[in-house]
Amino acid sequence: MVQAVNEGGSGEQGEGVGPAGLVEPGEAELSAAQRRALVLLGEGRPLQEVAQQVGVHRTTLYRWSRRDAAFRAQRNAWEMDLRESCRAALIKSGMDAVACIAESARFNTDVAWKLIKELKLFDQAHTLSIDPGRVQREIEAEEIEVEDALEMRSRGSGMSDLLHRMLTQQGSPVK
Numbered sequence: 001m002v003q004a005v006n007e008g009g010s011g012e013q014g015e016g017v018g019p020a021g022l023v024e025p026g027e028a029e030l031s032a033a034q035r036r037a038l039v040l041l042g043e044g045r046p047l048q049e050v051a052q053q054v055g056v057h058r059t060t061l062y063r064w065s066r067r068d069a070a071f072r073a074q075r076n077a078w079e080m081d082l083r084e085s086c087r088a089a090l091i092k093s094g095m096d097a098v099a100c101i102a103e104s105a106r107f108n109t110d111v112a113w114k115l116i117k118e119l120k121l122f123d124q125a126h127t128l129s130i131d132p133g134r135v136q137r138e139i140e141a142e143e144i145e146v147e148d149a150l151e152m153r154s155r156g157s158g159m160s161d162l163l164h165r166m167l168t169q170q171g172s173p174v175k
Contacts, residue, residue, distance in 0.1 A: 029070035037061060038071070042078050 030038070033054045040050040051058040064071040105112040116122065129135050 030074060034064060034068070034071050034074075037064070038074055038078065041075065042082075 033056060037050050037054045037056075040053060041047075045053075047058050047061055051061050054061075065075060066072070101111075101115065105115050129138065
């Protein structure tokens, strides 16, 4: 971490500076205009508006985004944070949707039965193994199945090869 000093030289927390005046690594390499641009871009402002407010041409923003490693890294970090926040919000929305469906099923027998059918709750249960040894064997079996499927696909039509092998094993002449 780098101690940032605002323009007044006091070491107080300034714009684009983290808690207690600390700046993330790489952020200290950014100019004040670049830090301001990142803040504005993070607010969802259009590039033209950001360029005007920062006092640079919009092609400068493009250049920073494409060729300035420190600027691009900070923008990437912001995008990663944004994606994680969106993902968390979607997961919460998914939980809200499940609660809504569960509530609907409580009061509507048609919804309840459709849910039971869709989830196959009365079908013979497919048990999930919790034994690591068995899980490892399942993984190995799945990998073999994938390899076999890829091998058949790489040979060509797959079905004709399988049919050919079946017929030759039965003793039928195939040409």
